[in-house]
Amino acid sequence: MGFNEEVLPSDRLMSNELKEIKENEVVVWVDPLDGTSEVALAVKNKNLALLEQVTVLIGIAYKGSPVAGIIHQPYHSTSGRTVWAIKGCGVHGLTPALGNTQKVVVTTRSHLSESVSSALEALKTKNLADNVEKVGGAGFKVLKVLEGCAAYVFASAGCKKWDTCAVEAVLTAAGGRLTDISGRELRYEQDVQLNNTGGVLATASWVKHQDYINTIPEEIKNGLPEYSSKK
Numbered sequence: 001m002g003f004n005e006e007v008l009p010s011d012r013l014m015s016n017e018l019k020e021i022k023e024n025e026v027v028v029w030v031d032p033l034d035g036t037s038e039v040a041l042a043v044k045n046k047n048l049a050l051l052e053q054v055t056v057l058i059g060i061a062y063k064g065s066p067v068a069g070i071i072h073q074p075y076h077s078t079s080g081r082t083v084w085a086i087k088g089c090g091v092h093g094l095t096p097a098l099g100n101t102q103k104v105v106v107t108t109r110s111h112l113s114e115s116v117s118s119a120l121e122a123l124k125t126k127n128l129a130d131n132v133e134k135v136g137g138a139g140f141k142v143l144k145v146l147e148g149c150a151a152y153v154f155a156s157a158g159c160k161k162w163d164t165c166a167v168e169a170v171l172t173a174a175g176g177r178l179t180d181i182s183g184r185e186l187r188y189e190q191d192v193q194l195n196n197t198g199g200v201l202a203t204a205s206w207v208k209h210q211d212y213i214n215t216i217p218e219e220i221k222n223g224l225p226e227y228s229s230k231k
């Protein structure tokens with residue numbers, strides 16, 4: 001990727017801050033097919049409804065933080081939809097829910113583990129999860145959070161930076177938050193470790209992120225260490 005230096009510096013409308021961005025400070029994280037297991041299952045079982053859970057994710061990080069994201073959902077309704085956000089410019093393609101009568105928590109359908117189940121049980125006891133829905137894909141789960149679910153909880157280590165960069169940008173623009181399950185920020189520099197080893201916790205704007213962090217038991221958090229942000 002490069003900048004067209006003949007165009008950008010000559011654009012008088014562009015702020016100095018934007019002109020000063022260096023190429024190596026920008027990283028684009030792409031997941032061309034999020035919800036891979038769901039695609040496989042949809043084909044195997046001829047269950048085309050599962051294709052709704054498939055998304056294409058493009059996230060842009062600047063100095064390690066997500067600043068823009070695109071979540072494209074090709075099989076939404078009849079013609080698909082594209083939900084996107086740029087830091088400071090709001091969310092487009094969907095109107096984020098401002099609350100809900102129930103706190104529905106979404107989690108993995110195909111990568112369940114003991115730590116994921118235990119974290120969900122703990123949240124239920126503190127009324128932070130009235131119901132749990134198991135669905136595929138990081139993109140689809142964050143769309144569910146934007147549309148009225150309270151949180152996306154994945155207390156396990158398999159999720160990657162390309163699963164979370166775009167969705168974090170969109171969720172943050174909607175007033176929500178995405179961290180690991182211990183509340184640590186996820187980093188997106190180009191030489192960062194690829195796995196989100198500390199798990200994923202994404203919450204809607206209308207619930208308290210810290211309540212979810214405080215409720216997930218310490219032994220689960222300690223079982224998911226975040227290694228050095230550099231390889």
Ligand SMILES: Nc1ncnc2c1ncn2[C@@H]1O[C@H](COP(=O)(O)O)[C@@H](OP(=O)(O)O)[C@H]1O
Pocket residue numbers: 031033034035036037107108109110111135136137138156157158159160163
């Ligand atoms: N145990 C595991 N092994 C491999 N990938 C995993 C994993 N757990 C989570 N993931 C990753 O997290 C993403 C969301 O998982 P899930 O749908 O189970 O919530 C998956 O995206 P993909 O569907 O693009 O592979 C996959 O990259």
Ligand SMILES: [Mg+2]
Pocket residue numbers: 031033034035137138162163
């Ligand atoms: Mg993925």
